[in-house]
Amino acid sequence: MDAVILNESKSCIKCGYDLKGLNTSGNCPECGTPVERSLRGDLLRFADDQYRDALFRGVTFIMAGIVVSLVLMIIGLLAGALMGRSPGIMLVINCLGLVGTALGLYGYYHYSTPDPGQLGSNKGESPRRILRVAIWVSAVCSVVAIPLQFAFGASANANSGAPNEAALAAGLLSLLVGLASTVAWIVQFFAAMLYTKWLAPRFPSERILKRASLLMWLGPVLFVFGCGIGGLIALIMYYNMFSWMRKALIAIRAGEDHSDDVALST
Ligand SMILES: [Zn+2]
Structure with a gap:
């Protein structure tokens, strides 16, 4: 020019x-x-390498977090069925669960890296910031929940079932942390979907945009009314969306054309 x-x-x-x-x-x-x-222009092909690398790391760790969480959940269910739901076993399972949570949060953190070339008043900036706040709240809640559960279990055990004040306080705190954590996860989900909707045209990918729009309402519906299996289906749909992004980012990095809209299979 x-x-x-x-x-x-x-x-x-x-x-x-x-x-x-x-x-x-x-x-x-x-x-x-x-x-x-x-x-x-705004296409990711023209974005800064470091930003694209952060997105790639983000989607990769989000996917790893989902897989690890699912595997740990199955192990947890098996362990619970075989060895009973004693506080000790539940504590070990919950501690292991932190690995999946940590992988996911690390992923969302990188996924919500600010793009220096897109700063200012773009539509993705609000969900991106909200996503970051929700990630921090989730992280703090996940870490705090473990000692609280331990304190609750220990004081409940010491009194062989009869609740004392310490156990009640720990129980109440666990409940509050659990509530804050749940709210943070819900906020994180919607913020991540809004951010993905903003990001999709930058790939550009119609199916990522459609999937994020679909999951915005179908995800919560499946989780609430899906009797477990619905939640699993929503999770797989969610996972697929990130795997499409990962594929597209690999193609962009390699300088290939990633006409993902042609191949609509996973
Ligand atoms: Zn510069």
């Missing part, structure tokens, strides 16, 4: 610096990225 002076606000894709007033043939004064690279 002909070199001209940029007369409107445009963020540098690498550092977010406002390039207004600069020559389009020049470089960003903050990070040295060619101005021309920041003018190519």
Whole structure:
């Protein structure tokens, strides 16, 4: 393109610096990225490598978190059936469950990395910020819940069933932490879906957009009324959506055309 002076606000894709007033043939004064690279549009193909890598890490760990959580849930159910639901066993199972939770939260954290080239008043920014807050609340709740459960179990055991004040306090706190955690997960889900809806046209992918829109309402319905199996179906649909993103990101990185809308199978 002909070199001209940029007369409107445009963020540098690498550092977010406002390039207004600069020559389009020049470089960003903050990070040295060619101005021309920041003018190519919103597609992820043209986004900064570090941002795309963060997205890739994010979806990969979200998927790993889902798989690990499912495996641990099955192990937990088996252990509970074989060895009884004693507080000790439940504590071990819940501690193991933290691994899946931690993988997922690490994934969502990277998935919600700010894109320096998309800062400002875009539609993805609010859900992205809300997602980040919900991730922190979830993380704190998950960590705090374990010692609370331990305290509750220990004091309940010491009194052989007769509740004392310490056990009641620990029980009440566990309940509150559980409630906060549940709210955080719900907020996290909707924020993640809204953010995905914003991200989908940047791949660009029609099926990711449609899946995120579908899960916005179908996900909660299946979880609440699905008698367990519905929740599992929703989880698989959710997992597939992230696997599509992962495939598309790999294709973008390799410089391939990822016409995912042709192959609608998983
Ligand atoms: Zn820059």
